[in-house]
Amino acid sequence: MANQSGAEAAYAIELKGISKAFGPVQANKDINIAVPKGTIHGIIGENGAGKSTLMSILYGFYKADAGQIFVNGQLTPIPDSQSAIRAGIGMVFQHFKLVQNFTVLENIILGAEEGQMLNTSLTKARKELERLARDYDLEVDPDALIEDLSVGHQQRVEILKALYRQADILILDEPTGVLTPDEADHLFRILKGLKEQGKTVILITHKLREIMEATDNVSVMRRGTMVATVKTAETSPEQLAELMVGRKVLLEVDKGTARPGEVVLKVEDLRVRDEHKVERLKGISFEIRAGEILGIAGVAGNGQSELLAALGGMQAATGTATLKGAPLPLSGAGSDGQSRRRSGIAHVPEDRHHHGLILDFTAWENVAFGYFNDPRYQKNALFMDNDAIRADTERKMAKFDVRPPIPTLAAKSFSGGNQQKIVVAREMEQNPALLLIGQPTRGVDIGAIEFIHKQIIALRDAGAAILLVSVELDEIMSLSDRIAVMFDGRIMGFRDPEKTDERELGLLMAGVTGKGEAA
Amino acid sequence: MDRLPRWADVALVPFVSLTLAALISALVIIAIGQDPWEAIKVMVQGSVMNAYGWGYTLYYATSFMFTGLAVTVAFHAGLFNIGGEGQAQLGGLGVALVCLFLPWPHWTLALLGASLGAALFGAAWAAIPAYLQAKRGSHIVITTIMFNYIAASLMIFMLVDVLRPPGKMDPATANFPPETHLPSFNEIPGLNLVFTSGVPANVTFFIALAMAVVVWLLLWRTRLGYQIRAFGKSEPAARYAGINPTRIIMITMLISGGLAGLMAINNVMGEAERLLGNSASGAGFIGIAVALMGRNHPVGVVLAALLFGFLFQGGAELGLWTKIPIELRTVVQGLVILFTGALDMMVRMLLTRIFALFRTRKLEAA
Missing domain, CATH: 1.10.3470 (ABC transporter involved in vitamin B12 uptake, BtuC)
Incomplete structure (x- = not known):
């Protein structure tokens, strides 16, 4: 939209007194925020703090119960996303909205076609795309199919889509959740480029590091209110964390030394092939002792998921494995999830939405998920004892501080952190001999991260063997008693977290072995 | 998206869908030159107004x-x-x-x-x-x-x-x-x-x-x-x-x-x-x-x-x-299926909007 009185308006976006309630839940309470033009503005807050609701109001998905939106100094009602686009606002969602079997170019013009014939639009878009790629360092092959692109490139297409619609204000919702550290760095370079060209960027995240790295100003939200807006240069991660959570937060994990006991899990020459017969695990051997955390470091997609799947009974594998000396079948009979649970293996899967939970199920149904055969949950031979499950759920919710502590609420109604607490509570409370835990704090807010880390340490001290997989190097470094680095389906080496650093691990993660170790 | 109250979800949506199906059916009956009111009377009379009808229903x-x-x-x-x-x-x-x-x-x-x-x-x-x-x-x-x-x-x-x-x-x-x-x-x-x-x-x-x-x-x-x-x-x-x-x-x-x-x-x-x-x-x-x-x-x-x-x-x-042919039964069933099954979301969205409108009114009044 052309801006007539542009010279005087210092703010690209100004929200005044925005409130929004969903039933009894006040998602946004009298929010005021002003985003200066040509800056990168971070919005940070725990899951469920109301960041996404606020941005959905700005993008016309929700109608605010009260409040006003000013774009470039002018009062602009935004009843739907078309109005948002006309006002020059573009949004890049956490989950991309791209047609997988369309080319980049086709996706870009989708919904912005001009005339009856596609050719005119396509030719125009191709030229525009070349210009954008030049100006903003946003190289993407316009004729590539989306399904062939990496996640990082798909995100660029989303940004290009917004820019093609002449967005001056770009909102990115948790953009780095799906990116590798390298891709994330590149994204931040792109955002800085956009800023230099006079665009305004709003970055929603719960990662303190990104805020510190990329933004000029940062607004902190807590429980639906805006608690502070500060200049990034004048704050610290500790201060932001405290503002977000409302109390002092320990960013470092406090743990005593491990006292490893007998060997619990011993794996030799573990191999996994995917459905295309490609070998994803290429002969892995390791052991974990009781009271020990083995951390698996590595860039996502180097076989960690397959390792968890094979041990958790979700995927057939070859090789040998023993649990406390007893053979653990890796394929065929006795290798399913139920057998694993019976033998004392609990599994917090990497992806709680696709594996760990049934989102449409209630919390109590999810607490029985995987443990529906548990004798404590049966009334008699025929029926389950739903009351017993609900009571057990209440107990677990209290112990793990799940909010709200309502067993009959659907899992999808909980925030990410609380969903994860439900999964973690379910698995840890089985007192497993071996806990497999993947990305324990992905998409989880700081308060919950601290809590989950404490629980993992407590389980270790109680004598469980723990296999921890995480793409967050900080998490691996602070929790593990030993670290194994995976690259391309192999373990590149084992390290003592006390005697290594991020640089050395980073090299191993990239497949570089310094000391001539066998790969 | 705002949600519908449970009673509306369970009762009102099917009711509105059925009413729409009935309205279109009435139009079809008018189009073939018959009296829709008469048709409804016959249908109700013959299926639920006496024990014999119930026996078939x-x-x-x-x-x-x-x-x-x-x-x-x-x-x-x-x-x-x-x-x-x-x-x-x-x-x-x-x-x-x-x-x-x-x-x-x-x-x-x-x-x-x-x-x-x-x-x-x-x-x-x-x-x-x-x-x-x-x-x-x-x-x-x-x-x-x-x-x-x-x-x-x-x-x-x-x-x-x-x-x-x-x-x-x-x-x-x-x-x-x-x-x-x-x-x-x-x-x-x-x-x-x-x-x-x-x-x-x-x-x-x-x-x-x-x-x-x-x-x-x-x-x-x-x-x-x-x-x-x-x-x-x-x-x-x-x-x-x-x-x-x-x-x-x-x-x-x-x-x-x-x-x-x-x-x-x-x-x-x-x-x-x-x-x-x-x-x-x-x-x-x-x-x-x-x-x-x-x-x-x-x-x-x-x-x-x-x-x-x-x-x-x-x-x-x-x-x-x-004089309405028995085949009209198929038409009516088809319309009921169309509205309660396929167009369920349409009715639902419409009602959701109306409810949202009432809700904001109430808030403004308060």
């Missing part, structure tokens, strides 16, 4: 309950079983074989035997598509609909070449022996005070109601039902939990096919008392609409089955007493 509803429950059970496992028609026909074959070739001393025992036969044959007909889905990944929608055609051909073969008594011309079995006769409502003490003339509704109605309770218990109170629902919501999650997909697909489809097959005790054993061609006469397909409209919940299925029973009986009355 409940008879049809009984069949639809079975097929609706069959679709419901499969739906909760994420399987769309549209082979109820074929499974019900095979169920009829099972009933016929049990009634014709086994000696029965009393109808209660015959009912037990015939129920087993019906469920077994219906389940067997669902087993092959289930196996193909579980092991080969052949889509259950395609295979079950193909099996409807195979069932139709198989039944013609059975009736014409195998089961037809010598000397008879019509493709049907011999009449079942009198010991297998199921009491109709007019023969049940107590009920016969209301149903004074002969009606097709019979004891099977109570079996259908019992089955609705059984299905509810199965889905929401047993481990198997828990696994079925979990599998239906998310197959990857089910795999994580150690739920065996092959086992769940097979068991669910056997139960679903068995329920569809059970329908045959109502129409083949309870009403016709012999097996005729095209015995299911579309009830298998109506079961899909019943399940859709009943929101895949046994209580909803029972209510939706009653509604479709009313439409079926009322539609037949139209053909009898007015």
